[in-house]
Amino acid sequence: MLAQRAQLPDGRWHFQHGPMDIVIGAHGSPASVDAAHAAAWQRFTGILDELVQELVALRRPVQGDCPVLGPIARRMWQACQPFQRSFITPMAAVAGAVAQELVACYERSGVTRAWINNGGDIALHLEPSQSVRIGLYADIARLGLDEIRDGILTDGQFDVSSVLPVRGVATSGWRGRSFSLGIADSVTVLARTASEADAAATVIANAVDLDDERILRRPACELKDDTDLGYLLVTVDVPPLEPDRVQQALRAGLKRAQTLRAAGLIWSAALVCQNQIVTTGDPATKKLENRRAHQQLGSVFA
Structure with a gap:
């Protein structure tokens, strides 16, 4: 399958190739933005083959x-290296590392x-005095056709200046497109780079967990033949849990997030499970608590 691209009605671009499904937006002088889009497309077309060679x-x-050896592969590995004491492969940072490669254009x-x-x-480029607003859409399972048609209502928003x-x-959780060892509906992380955010979100989401026989888990290899997680048990269903049990799981994840923040590996994080949210308490994510955000990232920019 060849890489494909299409310009969306609002001027953004959609790039797609195999598992990579990317939406790009940019502002600035038309000539500069067009040149950047062209450079990003040229770089994008070779990324999948480059990664497959080192898969x-x-x-x-x-x-x-x-x-x-490849620049994206090395970025993936380096983003995950701080977490090597626990099981992690560079694939935990693949989406963020690809986004980071393209934002350089x-x-x-x-x-x-x-x-x-x-x-x-998401990878960001911001010149001085610029900002971007990101919307948190928590429970992807509740997203219906009506909302897609009429406009997505986010559960919370925060600004990155x-x-x-x-x-x-980056966001990770058991409801997302990748496997998770924990029960977080979503963990959204802000970090210096997209690859670092991606790896950290995976680690924190895995930590939002508790022992409960009602939680359904299966070996990852039974769900996907070529998974990098092998026989590790991943979460496939989480029934409604008692609020105090949800808080217990969130506290475990928050402890991990605060450790990473103290080490300078993340800037902030918002952790959500079954309509409850905790954050690392910084201004960037603290106001999400007032919006009662729920569970996986749906990104909205303004």
Whole structure:
């Protein structure tokens, strides 16, 4: 299958190739933005083949010296390296690393801001005095055709301005397109880069967990033949739980998030499970609590 692209009615671009499904928006002078879009498309067309060449190594747990050579593959490995004491493969950062590779095409004179949204894992380019608003859409299971047609109502929103050391936003959880070891409906992380946010969101979402026989888990390899998780048990269904049990799981994830924040690996995080939310308490995500956000990222920009 060849890479495909189409311009959306509002001027954004949609790039698609295999599992990569990307929406790109940019503002600035028309000539600069058009040149950036052209450069991004040229780079995008070769990414899938580049990653496939090193896929075997990318599906192995991160340990020792970096075994991969490509710039995106190395970025994936480096983003996951801080978490190598627990099981993690570079694939935990693939979506964010791809978005980060493409956003570099927009870091040029005349482009004031841009975003690369790779399935909810987002890389940002912000010139001074620029900002972007990101909407949290928590429970992807409740998204219906009517809402898609009439306009998506986000569960909460937060602004990322150029003064913040944040150029990456990522979300992970058991309801998302990737497997999770935990029960978080969503964990949204803001970090310096999209690849770092992607890896950290995976780790924190895995930590939102508790022992409960009602939670259904299955070996990842039974659900997907080529998964990098092998026989690890991943979450496939979470029934309604008592509020105190939900809080217990969220506290476990929040403890992990706060540790990563103290280590400088993330800027902030919002953790959601069954209509309850906790955050790391910084201004970027604190106001989400007032909106009672629910569960997986649906990104809205303004």
